[in-house]
Amino acid sequence: MPISHRKPAAPSDDKRWKIVETRMRRHGDRPQALIEALHAAQEAFGYLDSDALEFVGDTLGVPHSRVYGVATFYSFFTLKPQGEHTCVVCTGTACYINGAKEILGGLERRLHVRPKETTADGKVSVLTARCLGACSLAPAVIVDGDVQGKVDAGELVAQLEAM
Amino acid sequence: MSEMPAAGRPLRRRVITEEVHEGPARATAYVCEAASCLSAQSHDVTVRLGERAAEAGLTDVAVKRVGCIGLCAAGPLVEIAETGQLFERVRPDDVEPVVGALKRVKPGDARRPQGPFFEKQVRVATENFGRVDPESLDDYLAAGGYEALRRVLSEMTSTEVRDGITGSGLRGRGGAGYPTGLKWTTVAKAQGAQKYVICNADEGDPGAFMDRSVLESDPYRILEGMAIAAFAVHATEGYIYCRAEYPLAVARLRTAIRLAQRAGYLGAGIMDTSFTFDVQIRLGAGAFVCGEETALIASVEGRRGTPRPRPPYPAVQGLWDCPTLINNVETFASVPAIVRRGPGWYAAIGAGKSRGTKVFALAGRVVNTGLVEVPMGMALREIIFDIGGGIIDGRPFKAVQTGGPSGGCIPAEHLDKPVTYESLIELGSFMGSGGMIVMDDTSCMVDVAKYFQDFCRDESCGKCTPCRVGTTQLWMLLDLITRGEATLADLAQLERLAGIVQRMSLCGLGQGAPNPIFSTLRYFRDEYLAHIVEKRCPAGVCAISQPAEVMA
Amino acid sequence: MTTVYTLTIDGRDVAGSEGQTVMEVAEENGIAIPGLCHLEGVHDRGACRLCMVEIAGSPKLAAACMTTIAEGMEVTAHSEQLLEYRRAVTEMMFMERNHVCAVCVANNHCELQDTAAALGLTHFDLPRISPKVDIDASHRLFAIDHNRCILCLRCVRVCDEIEGAHTWDIMHRGLETRVQTDMGIPWGESTTCTSCGKCVQVCPTGALFEKGRPVAGGSKTKRPFLPWLKVVQEERGL
């Protein structure tokens, strides 16, 4: 049985909260909309801070500890702000046997970032993906949303350094 | 670990078909705009080609965006529809050869043979690939789309539909090969007023992109397949659980759902009958385990995607405890063709208990990386060497990995074995969703086993002890071996532990996690022994330190 | 009218009523099946895998705590192989975090320790993970030492299903999984915790404990309140 609860006010008058609210309302503000709501909040703000988690939980009537449990379970969700640029390195099998390891090694040596980390200057966040499904381009990376195929580690580092 | 920019980020540009003229075209250029070609700027090719054709005064040609043509390695691909002439690696600034070819097309031109990559394939689930504009409902209808659903709604009973699927011999294309007809019948007969149909589009196997291609290239087909299934099992609501890592697939699905709803192919009273069925998309969020049925259900319900013991099976007690049919993308994609062309036609393709066709994502150290659909029972050699074009740089073939993290590595000596559910299991591998990664002598098989174990431990949901702890312990033992610090006792321990993780884990992820270890031990034990006894890596991949005085 | 089924467990003829689990029927008949996530009074999860049994006709093992009985079922609850598997799973629990019985508040009152002794586990052969994990002693009355947590989630379930506070849940996944309060904040800062102490009462190890207890002094206050709750619920037809 759904427990009636009072919907909370958005944490601020930032308009982006409206998008999140709308998405939740479309699902009837029910607990089952939790993941959709987290997607909406992350799309709107780039990451999920505790304001967002609490707001989503309170709106949908989901206990905070459970919201946190869900947000930390799925690797797509990030609780920290990302760098100005993102570089997603595919570590799928095809990319692995075609040199993804060398790419990650190059990033660590030259930019001093490991997966899930952001460079000290906040410029570039390095992430990994379990398979982009772009195996024909292996090894593949996504730099700021653009897929790049048959990547050379040195060239990639140079490109990121120039950003 | 997979993290990506937020789903649904604006695609590079709004994708549109560049129609150069009105009326039927003398010649048409198909430009592949599936993810792989698209990421190689194929949309710019479409636009540029349209502009150049117009500049060249060609008023009777069309340039059309289509789904995956298949030969992803050579993208961006452009095909002349009438002649079948294929242009590879077309750059936006060099489309003149295509324009020239369009000029030369004459009425009555026949398609020329396109070589073994295309000729050896049998396209069922992918029959519209490279032919229809993925976002155009009209295109889909023109290609025979929704004929199957129309026949189902106007001529058939739900029992007949289920019997047809049973008769076709179709089995789950998600990997395990459970008979689809039997699953449908179980859901249809299960008690419950509300039933659901879920399409599992959480393709997670590293090195597999069949589902992504189907969703990107022919999304209406999934909706039609799901609607037929819903009719057959008496469901009214459906969900597509799709990876958020596939923004293009999600965008095209959303478009397809919207247009199908508008045209009366989804929603209340489909095709002016009393049949009601609607579909919603649920985005995954980067958890491989959600490919497991019960974990997927938990995720659709908005919870942590952790599996639960079965029984009860989702067919009886699934989404919100209601009977739920879960099939994978390719399974649904096969359904319209089976209904349209008859179960007997489908059952006539294939070998043994594996009927019909299977889509494979061919990748790794193979020349023709791409998407292929072949009859069940084709030999691995034919797929890898005839269709796949053999190994890059002519290096020696070492193994082919099928079945993803639950699969195994098959060595050269078994290349002539047919690909069926049964034969792959016999070889210590697994059909899986259809990833086929080819490896040459530059891959170390212990390292490959360690790679998959790393994947499994990272993707373990953490619910049950053997998977949560055991996969990491297996990885630690493999790591010890690749560092040259293991003893034969460690190897024995690895085998023992692998067996325990397999038998004691709660779901398929843990139960399948030791498979890459078993299969590499079965065929490449000598490589393990080289690391352990001789302290060397035959492939030169593992950095083996000098024998340490102190073992940790 | 409930249907009664007859079945065999380890060759013994036993009977139970429809809906009962293999674990329950075994227990009623004095057949001990180990299990650490099972806790009478809250929902089962089938997660620790200690209670895995063989069921004739099925190639897969089944969790006794979540398998309902059926007529004519033949259950093997004890075999050499099951013993080996259970030892290995128990060993995994010891190897996952940092269990040091000698300095543990639950020493000698610990269900993990008891399980190891009952299975005749004398040493560990599997790799030891030795993670660096925290102790949270921010709560006024209680503390949690994650070194000793086996992720049975009894605390999470009792907090959710009995207390209704849902202060506890889990975060992250795989080996990184931890029980946590509210938004992963220190327990003492939780705004939902009622300090009822039920989580401490049901913890099978020394992970959750009352502050101020000495080594081996943990269990003295443990009260079996869940069976009583069940009796009350049955009496009132809940």
Added chain:
Amino acid sequence: MSRPRIATVWLDGCSGCHMSFLDLDERLLDIFERADLVYSPIVDVKEFPEDVDVCLVEGAVSSEEDLHRIRMVRERSKTIVAFGDCAVTSNVPGMRNPIGVPPLLDRAYRENVSLNPQVPTQVVPRLLPTSQPVHRFVDVDVFLPGCPPHADLIHTLLDDLLAGRVPDVSGSRFGR
């Protein structure tokens, strides 16, 4: 037939297991009527002798010296008993394992020391990266867990071993 030769060694442990051994009290007399104690912290022999029949090993292997000794003990003993939780699991000495040696030494010798803080490098043996149970380095024949194992269990064990029986360690458990 010569009398069986028993030894006990003390690696990284608190000596509590040896205390429990002494708790055999008058039963020790019975044991030593049937066997000789040829090496032990409680007898004045400096060199671990050759041809030991049964050696009880207390403590984890934590330093280079422990490692050197346990290897020698293994070479010279027919039967090795991992004696108590430190030898069996590394127990309390193993609590440092997640921390690592350098931070551990800093904490012990620098951070909490006001007078001349420095990590000792001479006389004391170097620590291994982690403290490990005995069977990580050498084969162990019998495991007797317990912190410490109860004197009755030790008695049963020795009684069995001296009589040529497979020792019965049922009743032993981790912790006390």
